[in-house]
Amino acid sequence: MQIQVPEISLWQVLPELIVLATAVGVLASDLFVKSVQRVNVTLTATLGLLIAFFTARSLEASATPIFAGMVVRDSLSILLDQIFLAGAMLVTWIGHEYARRNPRQFPEFTALVLFATIGMMVIAMSADLIPLFVGIELLSLPLFVLAGSDKDRLASGEASLKYFLLGAFSTGFLVYGIAFIFGVTRTTNLTVIGQSLAAHAEATPLLVLGFALLLVGLGFKISLAPFHMWAPDVYQGAPTPATAWIATGSKIAGFVALMRVFTLPDVSFAALSDYWTPGIWWLALITMIIGNAGALMQSDLKRMLAYSSIAHGGYLAMAFTSGTRIGAEATLFYMAAYLLMTVGAFGVAIAASRSGQECEKIADLSGLARQRPWLAFAMSIFMLSLAGMPGTAGFVGKLWLFGAAVQAQYYSLALIGVLTTLLSFYYYLRVIVYMYVHEPDDRLLFNRYSFSNGLALTVCAVGLVGLGVFPNLLWSTIRLCTGAV
Amino acid sequence: MVGAFFFWIFAFTAFFAGVGVVASRNPMHSAISLVAVLISIAGLFLALHAEFLAWILVIVYTGAVMVLIVFVISLLNLDKDEPIDYTAARRWGMAALTMFIAAFLVYLYADPLIGAGHPAKPPVPDDWGSVQTVAIDLFTRYMIVVQLAGVLLTAAVIGAVVVARKPEQNEEREPGA
Amino acid sequence: MIGLYHFLILSGVLFSLGVLGVLLRRNALVVLMAVELMLNAANLAVVAFVRYPMFGDGGIVNAQDYAAMTNGMTLVFLVMTVAAAEVGVGLAIVINLYRQKKSVNIEEANALKG
Numbered sequence: 079m080q081i082q083v084p085e086i087s088l089w090q091v092l093p094e095l096i097v098l099a100t101a102v103g104v105l106a107s108d109l110f111v112k113s114v115q116r117v118n119v120t121l122t123a124t125l126g127l128l129i130a131f132f133t134a135r136s137l138e139a140s141a142t143p144i145f146a147g148m149v150v151r152d153s154l155s156i157l158l159d160q161i162f163l164a165g166a167m168l169v170t171w172i173g174h175e176y177a178r179r180n181p182r183q184f185p186e187f188t189a190l191v192l193f194a195t196i197g198m199m200v201i202a203m204s205a206d207l208i209p210l211f212v213g214i215e216l217l218s219l220p221l222f223v224l225a226g227s228d229k230d231r232l233a234s235g236e237a238s239l240k241y242f243l244l245g246a247f248s249t250g251f252l253v254y255g256i257a258f259i260f261g262v263t264r265t266t267n268l269t270v271i272g273q274s275l276a277a278h279a280e281a282t283p284l285l286v287l288g289f290a291l292l293l294v295g296l297g298f299k300i301s302l303a304p305f306h307m308w309a310p311d312v313y314q315g316a317p318t319p320a321t322a323w324i325a326t327g328s329k330i331a332g333f334v335a336l337m338r339v340f341t342l343p344d345v346s347f348a349a350l351s352d353y354w355t356p357g358i359w360w361l362a363l364i365t366m367i368i369g370n371a372g373a374l375m376q377s378d379l380k381r382m383l384a385y386s387s388i389a390h391g392g393y394l395a396m397a398f399t400s401g402t403r404i405g406a407e408a409t410l411f412y413m414a415a416y417l418l419m420t421v422g423a424f425g426v427a428i429a430a431s432r433s434g435q436e437c438e439k440i441a442d443l444s445g446l447a448r449q450r451p452w453l454a455f456a457m458s459i460f461m462l463s464l465a466g467m468p469g470t471a472g473f474v475g476k477l478w479l480f481g482a483a484v485q486a487q488y489y490s491l492a493l494i495g496v497l498t499t500l501l502s503f504y505y506y507l508r509v510i511v512y513m514y515v516h517e518p519d520d521r522l523l524f525n526r527y528s529f530s531n532g533l534a535l536t537v538c539a540v541g542l543v544g545l546g547v548f549p550n551l552l553w554s555t556i557r558l559c560t561g562a563v
Numbered sequence: 564m565v566g567a568f569f570f571w572i573f574a575f576t577a578f579f580a581g582v583g584v585v586a587s588r589n590p591m592h593s594a595i596s597l598v599a600v601l602i603s604i605a606g607l608f609l610a611l612h613a614e615f616l617a618w619i620l621v622i623v624y625t626g627a628v629m630v631l632i633v634f635v636i637s638l639l640n641l642d643k644d645e646p647i648d649y650t651a652a653r654r655w656g657m658a659a660l661t662m663f664i665a666a667f668l669v670y671l672y673a674d675p676l677i678g679a680g681h682p683a684k685p686p687v688p689d690d691w692g693s694v695q696t697v698a699i700d701l702f703t704r705y706m707i708v709v710q711l712a713g714v715l716l717t718a719a720v721i722g723a724v725v726v727a728r729k730p731e732q733n734e735e736r737e738p739g740a
Numbered sequence: 741m742i743g744l745y746h747f748l749i750l751s752g753v754l755f756s757l758g759v760l761g762v763l764l765r766r767n768a769l770v771v772l773m774a775v776e777l778m779l780n781a782a783n784l785a786v787v788a789f790v791r792y793p794m795f796g797d798g799g800i801v802n803a804q805d806y807a808a809m810t811n812g813m814t815l816v817f818l819v820m821t822v823a824a825a826e827v828g829v830g831l832a833i834v835i836n837l838y839r840q841k842k843s844v845n846i847e848e849a850n851a852l853k854g
Contacts (some may be wrong), residue, residue, distance in 0.1 A: 083703050091707075096716060105721065146704040185723045192719040207816055208708050216715045219829050221787045226833055235837040238726065243771050243846070246826055247762050250778030254755055254817050257782045261789035265582060266815055282763050287668075459752040521682035569848040570742045574750050581754050584777055585761035590769050597773045600754070612789040616783075616816050623820055625757055628776075628827050635831045636769060639838050645767060661756050668752035673848070685790055685801050692790075692809060700810035701817065706813065712821045719770070719825035723832035729839075 084146040089150070093134040093159050094199050097166075100126025101192035102122055108185035108276035115271055116184050120174040120530060124190045126197075129165045134159040143205040147267050150205040150345075153401075153559040157410070158202035165327050166195040166415045170532045172425040174459065175531035187227060190220040190268030191323055202364030203337055205345065207256050207266040214299065219247050224320035225312055233436060237315025242322075244298060244308040258288030268338065275349040287345065289354045292339065294421060300332030302361045303368040306388045310372070313384035318436075322424035325387045326417045333394055333409065341401050351401050353381040354421040358399045363494060370498040373505050379427055379440045382505060383420070389502065389518070390416055396495055397479040400486030403560050406477035410556045415463065415471035415545060422538030429453055429527035435467050440509055445518030453527065454513040456539045463542045465506040466499050470554060471545035569610050577603035588644040601625050613692040685707050747788035755781035768834050768844040772827065779823045785814045 088095065092265040104122055130413055139153035167192055197217030202212035222245060226238025251430075258264065262285045263271045294509030302348035303310040313321045318460065340347050340354055347354065368553065369389025376382035394416070397408045430437040430446055430453060478498065483492040577598060582594030601624045608617035676689055690696045701709060761774025781802055787792060790812040838844055 081699055081703060084706070086706070094798040102717075109809065145707040148705070151611060182727055183728075186721060190718070190725065193714070193721070196714060207712060208705070211815075212708055212711045212715060212817075212818055212822065215825070216711065216718060219715065219719050219825060220791070222662055222829055223726050226726050226836055232840050235840050238833050239768060239837050239846070242830050243762070243768065246772065246775040246830065247778075249822070249826070250755070250758060250775055252784065253779055253782040254785070256815065260812055262816060264789075264811075266811055303779075418808055428797070475796055487748060492568050567742045570746060577750065578753060581757040581777060584773055585764065587770075590767055593770050597776060600777060601780060604784055605792070607750075607784060611747070611787050611850070613790065613813060613816075614788045616787060616813055616820075619817065619820060620783075623824060624780075625775075628824050631749050631827060631831060632769065632772050632773065635835065639741055639835070639844065641767070658760055661759045661763065664759065665752060665756035668749070668756070674812060682793065685805070687791075689808075691801065692813065694825075696806070697810055697813045697817070700807075700834050701814055705814045708818060712818055715822065716825050719780075719828050723828045724835045726829070727832035 080431045085144070086145050089113045089337065089413050090144050090151045091203075093137070093163070094196050096130040096133060097163070097192050097196050097199070099500045100130075101189040101196070103482065104185050104192070105189045108135040116174060116177055119185050119188050120170055122314040123170045123174065123192065124167060126192075127163050127170070131160055131167075134163065143269055145423070147269060148206045149200075149203045150269075151203060154337075154342075154410075155199075155203035156162050157555060157559050158330075159199050161330070161417060162195055162202065163326060165323075165330075166191055166419060167322045168417075168537065169319055169327070170529040172322060172421065172428050172535035175425075175528045176317060176319045178528060183227060187224065187319075188451045190224050190227075191319075194220040194224070194323060194327060196333075201335050201338070204335075205267065205269050207259065207268065207339075210268075210335055210338060211252065211256060211359050214331075214335060215249065215327060218249075218299070221320070221324050221328055225316035225324065227320065228317040232314035234317060238314045240308050241312040241316070242301040244415055248295045248298030248305070249284065250295075251291045251298070255288045255291030255293075255295055257411055258284050258291065260286065268342075271347065272349070274346065276344050281350050281353045285350070286353050289350075290357065290380070293357050295353065296332055296336055296339075297361060299396075300329050300336075300391050301388050302391055303365040303388065306365070306368065306391075309388055310381050310384040313387070313430045314378060314380045318424050318428045321383075322421050325383070325418045325424070329387065329391060329457070330413045330417060333391075333398065333413065336398065337409070338447065341398065341406060345499070348401065355399055355401060358395055359488065361490065362392050362395035362399055363394060364493060365389070366494055367392075370501050373459075375503065376505070377439055377441070378536045379442070379509075380424075381439060382440060382509075383423055383427075386502070386505070387420060389498065390420075390464070392498075393479050393495060396488070399484040399491070400482045402482060402486055402487065404478070404485055405482035406560050407553070407556050408482045410559065411471075411549070411552060412475035412479055413550055415475040415542065418538045418541045418545075419460045419463045419470075419472060422456060422535055422542070423464070425531055425535050425538065426453055426457040426460065428458075429525075429531050431525050432522040433525060438543040439514055441516070443509065443512045444516035446513040446524065449518075449524050450527070452532075453524075453535070457513060458510050459542055461506040461509050463546070465475050465503045469543065469546050471542045471549070473548055475548045566610060569606065572614075573603040573606040573610070576600075577607070589642065590636050590645075591633070591642045594636060595634075598625050598629050601629065612687055615692060615694045615697045618694075698714060744792035747792075748785060751781045751785040751788065753781075754778075766825055766845050766847045768837070768846055769831075772830050776823060777825070779819055782789065783819055786812045786816050786819075814841070823849070 141152050145151040194217050197213045200213030222242040224237050225241045228234035264477045297305040369385050373385035383425040427437050463470035466473045480492050578597040580599035584593045587593040605617045605620040758778030790809050801845045
């Protein structure tokens with residue numbers, strides 16, 4: 079029996095390996111060192127992520143799949159790696175702050191954030207449904223655990239159970255969808271599928287059923303309505319840094335998975351776009367309406383951000399539906415902007431605690447501007463960017479998202495998007511009003527926030543304004559990614 | 564005909580045991596029913612010449628995973644009947660949705676089942692689906708996913724420990740906090 | 741004559757039973773088992789698809805069929821791995837919640853509003 083070993087190009091997956099080594103290193107340090115200082119954990123993780131970030135930057139992009147066609151190191155995956163690594167760094171920094179008041183299991187917390195990051199990076203470079211599926215699970219399992227890592231609060235355990243059961247449920251749909259796609263195409267390799275579909279696009283009922291099930295499975299992961307029911311509860315119950323990573327990393331990775339499966343020309347199901355576009359069109363429409371309508375009525379800050387995150391998923395899906403190059407570019411740009419503003423908003427939620435009291439209600443932010451002006455200012459930037467105020471990355475991103483929808487002649491979708499965006503100003507501005515206008519309802523002072531959290535918030539705020547004023551900084555890189563299209 | 568006989572035996576066992584998983588009042592009965600489903604599916608795998616997967620299914624699932632579940636049921640003392648509330652209208656709405664999905668599936672298959680007939684079933688050589696054939700590709704072409712599965716299992720083990728560990732145990736660590 | 745669609749219907753029925761179990765049952769462990777039922781239904785479909793090539797000429801088994809066979813079996817193998825990992829984490833989460841609430845009923849998990 080002759081066994082052919084395919085070429086093993088480990089340096090191509092070096093960023094993932096570095097993150098893995100960092101995760102294991104952080105855990106091992108906990109094992110061997112008697113009492114690990116939190117700051118050392120954060121520093122190690124930051125260092126590892128920075129090295130991985132620059133390794134990813136230095137990788138040579140190539141559209142040829144490696145590891146026997148399992149993964150591909152194209153410029154898209156390299157760009158997304160950098161986005162995920164930067165996001166993981168920000169989450170580690172705001173998690174450092176959170177761990178000061180909840181001082182338990184910090185090395186494990188960081189390691190699990192890193193493991194989830196590896197999952198996201200694997201999704202970003204998948205050229206086959208099998209690594210895509212394993213990546214999604216590698217992303218989900220640590221997040222289930224992170225959601226339940228705060229043992230003091232019952233809500234955390236419940237959030238974890240809810241997230242887990244719905245996550246496992248959605249995995250069932252995902253696997254069944256993959257099963258049908260495999261059955262019809264006789265392969266799980268997206269490159270092979272894409273090429274044969276480009277040659278003769280034929281949608282059998284089984285294939286369409288496979289799409290639909292896959293869409294349901296991924297819809298749960300990115301909380302598109304009507305599969306969004308878990309999101310508000312989980313976001314509210316999970317520890318805030320975990321929420322930040324669930325809201326950003328997991329959602330972005332879900333969209334990346336959709337992109338890998340559905341829109342990339344010739345290496346996905348793009349040739350059958352007539353069949354899956356209507357599905358995502360409706361999901362985007364419902365998601366925008368439900369997300370924004372739900373956010374209007376919330377008094378809880380994290381719940382409000384959860385509905386806002388659902389709404390932003392709808393905006394992303396809207397551009398995604400167009401299936402055009404500008405749509406893909408707008409989606410990528412908005413992903414980066416969304417990451418910065420959402421992590422920033424949750425970072426403020428962590429920083430704006432009073433002694434022994436988490437910031438839970440929006441009213442808890444009352445008087446923040448007087449005591450912590452910089453915090454309030456940063457939060458204002460995040461809120462304005464989420465709402466889409468000109469001068470912030472949120473505005474530029476939304477402009478392109480709507481532009482992509484209009485270009486694809488989805489006028490009704492774009493109209494709903496604009497209307498719901500106008501509506502969203504109400505609940506975002508309400509936060510600013512509380513911070514600047516309302517007096518604090520008690521005399522308790524806000525805690526001092528740590529250096530790492532301040533750094534994370536500064537990076538987010540500066541990044542948002544920077545990308546808002548000079549969008550070309552990122553736009554040119556994104557154009558390179560989709561340039562091959 | 565022998566193949567058809569085995570199919571119907573295993574299919575009916577799987578179906579009724581599947582109903583048992585969903586409808587048993589006692590979680591332990593659900594677990595035992597699931598074991599029966601899994602063994603039936605392993606039998607069907609054998610009928611489909613997927614030897615390797617059949618044994619993996621019996622060893623990993625029935626042997627390890629299900630034992631774990633049964634263990635937890637006993638540990639948490641859940642081995643008793645619980646009422647199932649079939650009345651909530653919301654749930655019936657969802658159940659109707661499920662039935663709709665099932666009907667759609669049957670509709671999809673019914674046509675080829677009655678009409679055009681089945682896809683061909685080519686006779687396969689002995690090494691089809693054997694441990695060796697699968698293993699060779701598993702560790703060459705699919706090497707990277709096997710590695711990834713290793714990372715996944717590591718993450719799962721760490722995660723399980725983090726969640727299940729009693730909170731008191733880490734109070735002593737973190738002195739600087 | 742038993743063919744592909746017999747297996748697919750069985751798989752579809754088992755999958756629907758799993759969905760039904762997730763929606764109807766409130767015991768977290770039973771829901772977990774129903775999810776396992778769904779995953780195994782999907783596995784059954786994959787293995788059936790491997791045995792009955794939908795678009796093959798159905799004549800002789802060639803190298804391409806072998807490639808498709810190992811592809812499908814690797815998929816099933818990894819689904820099992822993932823399911824095992826999921827059960828591990830899921831049981832830990834259930835135990836964690838049981839320790840706090842002395843119950844594994846999802847309906848009683850209502851510390852969160854909504």
